[in-house]
Amino acid sequence: MNQINVSGLKKNYQTGKVVYEVLKGIDFSVEDGEFVSICGPSGSGKTTLLYVLGGLEPYTAGSISLFGKELNTYTDAEKAKTRSQDIGFVFQFYNLIPNLTVYENILLSSVLGNNKSKDEILPVLDSVGMKDYHAYYPSQLSGGMQQRVAIARCLINDPKIIFADEPIGSLDYKNGIAIMELFKTLNQTYHKTILMVTHNEDTTVYGTRTLHMLDGKVMKDEKNNQ
Ligand SMILES: Nc1ncnc2c1ncn2[C@@H]1O[C@H](COP(=O)(O)OP(=O)(O)O)[C@@H](O)[C@H]1O
Ligand SMILES: [Mg+2]
Structure with a gap:
């Protein structure tokens, strides 16, 4: 099914009278279970595309169907849900919220997701290798560890789709590889x-497909050899 x-x-973004075209006519579909890398130079519109698809930013023209329903027909309540x-x-x-512990950061996300049970918090932290750090504060953790917690925070509500914006952009090589392996496991196993x-x-090899963006357009859409 296409999600x-x-x-x-x-x-478009508009500042005063100046209209800036950021996404210039994009077409693609994503099926259930795909791991799509959106690759392109800085300023090509990658973050904007992700935010628009996730409903964080409105779009100017065209159509986005998310889970079979046009995104701009979602009510505010449906969008929030x-x-x-x-x-x-x-x-x-x-x-992460700095004055909450690792456990509390996950709990907050769980409560916002209307998830009544706390039983899953420690197992989810375990699945990203962070169970032993549940009582730590974010500032006591390395960047790689904080990103694992951020991934656990998103997993606690068992999402169908994960949107990630440069998730290893602040990490050193070794931690970056470990996080990419974790995403690959989430895709292949979960x-x-x-x-x-x-x-x-280099990081597109972890995905099943790559969209190459340049100047607000998708220039190439290719399946990766697994
Ligand atoms: N809120 C905004 N207002 C005006 N222009 C923006 C805004 N956000 C992004 N842009 C512009 O849109 C273009 C694409 O940005 P972005 O989606 O962040 O690209 P990428 O993630 O590929 O680096 C950039 O030229 C950026 O300056
Ligand atoms: Mg960006």
């Missing part, structure tokens, strides 16, 4: 659909 269908997608329960976001700078933005061609 995402994008056609003729355009997105989808964002908290069906999709998960992972960012470059982790965005069948999560993943859309990951990267400006580094």
Whole structure:
């Protein structure tokens, strides 16, 4: 089944009278279980595309069907529910809440996702190798560890799709590889659909497919050899 269908997608930003075209007509679909890398140079519109698909930014023209329903027909309540329960976001700078412990960061996400049980918190932390750190604060952890916690935070509500924006952009090589392996496991073992933005061609090998973006357009859409 297609989880995402994008056609003729355009997105403009406007500052004063100046209209800036960031997405200039994009078409693609994402099927259940794909791991799509969105690759391209800085400024090509990758983050904008991810935010628009996740409902964090409105779009200017074209259509986005998310889980079979046109995104701009979602009510605010439907959008909030989808964002908290069906999709998960992972960012470059982790965005953990500094004055909450690892456990509390996950608990907060779980409560926002209307997840009544706390039983899954420690197992989810275990699945990303962070169970022993549940009582730590983010500042006590390395970047790689914080990103693992951010991934656990998104997994706690069992999302159908994970959107990740340069998730290893702040990590050293070794930690970056470990996080990419974790995403690969989430895709292959837990069948999560993943859309990951990267400006580094080397990391696209972890995915099943690569969209190459340049100047607001998808220039190439290729399946990867697994
Ligand atoms: N809120 C905004 N207002 C105006 N222009 C923006 C905004 N966000 C992004 N842009 C512009 O859109 C272009 C694409 O940005 P972005 O999607 O962040 O690219 P990428 O993630 O590929 O580096 C850039 O030229 C950027 O300056
Ligand atoms: Mg970006």
